[in-house]
Amino acid sequence: MRQQKDTSCNETGRFVPFHTISNGAAKVSDLQETNGGRILGADEPHPLETFNKNTQSDYFIICEHAGRRIPASLGTMGLSEEDRKRHIAWDIGARSVAVALSQALEAPLYMQRYSRLICDCNRHPDVLDFAPEISEATPIPGNQDLSQADRKARADAIFWPFHDAVAEALALREKNGLTTKVVTIHSFTPSYLGKSRPWEIGILYNRDLALAPAIAEWLKAETDLYVGVNQPYAVSDDSDYSIPVHGEKRGLPCVEFEIRNDLISSDEEAEKWAALIRQALFAVEATGSV
Ligand SMILES: [Zn+2]
Numbered sequence: 001m002r003q004q005k006d007t008s009c010n011e012t013g014r015f016v017p018f019h020t021i022s023n024g025a026a027k028v029s030d031l032q033e034t035n036g037g038r039i040l041g042a043d044e045p046h047p048l049e050t051f052n053k054n055t056q057s058d059y060f061i062i063c064e065h066a067g068r069r070i071p072a073s074l075g076t077m078g079l080s081e082e083d084r085k086r087h088i089a090w091d092i093g094a095r096s097v098a099v100a101l102s103q104a105l106e107a108p109l110y111m112q113r114y115s116r117l118i119c120d121c122n123r124h125p126d127v128l129d130f131a132p133e134i135s136e137a138t139p140i141p142g143n144q145d146l147s148q149a150d151r152k153a154r155a156d157a158i159f160w161p162f163h164d165a166v167a168e169a170l171a172l173r174e175k176n177g178l179t180t181k182v183v184t185i186h187s188f189t190p191s192y193l194g195k196s197r198p199w200e201i202g203i204l205y206n207r208d209l210a211l212a213p214a215i216a217e218w219l220k221a222e223t224d225l226y227v228g229v230n231q232p233y234a235v236s237d238d239s240d241y242s243i244p245v246h247g248e249k250r251g252l253p254c255v256e257f258e259i260r261n262d263l264i265s266s267d268e269e270a271e272k273w274a275a276l277i278r279q280a281l282f283a284v285e286a287t288g289s290v
Contacts, residue, residue: 039157057107063098064121065091067113078141088135089115091187093264098185100274125155182247182254187261199228202258206235211253214284
């Protein structure tokens with residue numbers, strides 16, 4: 001399968017923040033004077049990484065928690081190296097599945113490189129969990145008592161450049177008359193706060209019922225997997241961003257896949273899961289229901 005590695009939209013890592021969050025935050029130029037004003041250094045990469053950017057598959061893949069980079073300006077966030085590698089920092093294995101799926105579908109993939117501990121790219125910047133003070137049971141020293149300007153600086157540096165690029169790509173597809181189904185790829189820990197999670201894959205959705213329920217039914221009927229429907233999370237406007245904004249608001253069929261991370265610890269396993277997801281998508285597509 002053809003593999004096309006794209007460059008990110010700005011290899012220098014420099015960009016001009018172009019969004020502001022509501023509630024009276026300072027203007028962008030003012031933020032340069034605050035300690036939250038500069039997040040990414042000139043030598044650090046743009047948050048967006050893409051694969052197969054210009055392919056015209058019906059599917060458009062998003063992986064918001066693909067990376068665990070921490071900008072040098074934020075040091076270690078007060079965390080040990082071990083903690084910075086844990087699932088609290090990123091979705092372990094999700095990037096490998098997303099890349100394999102992009103190859104299998106020859107579909108565009110938009111991934112985000114920085115740790116969700118800096119800013120969670122699947123949360124609106126206005127919600128508290130956008131930069132969590134505690135993740136699972138681990139206090140995040142670098143996120144204690146953040147000012148509005150600190151949070152806005154992170155959104156301007158990472159969140160908005162990533163999601164604006166996604167929005168721009170989806171708008172262009174619409175303009176060009178392309179069909180689009182939004183697929184997001186995540187992973188979850190086998191246990192959370194001491195409670196084990198039995199599901200092997202979760203199919204998550206909220207308002208859009210065109211795609212995800214049929215995927216869940218196919219997986220239940222055709223595999224022996226323990227399939228969670230809106231498990232281990234349910235999609236909501238507070239706990240998600242890509243599905244509500246890039247899928248539901250645009251009226252696009254959309255589905256969020258959550259795979260248990262102990263099942264995708266190698267590229268080979270990731271490829272098997274990607275092949276299964278492709279099979280499920282195509283099987284549902286073949287029914288003509290979406
Ligand atoms: Zn995730």
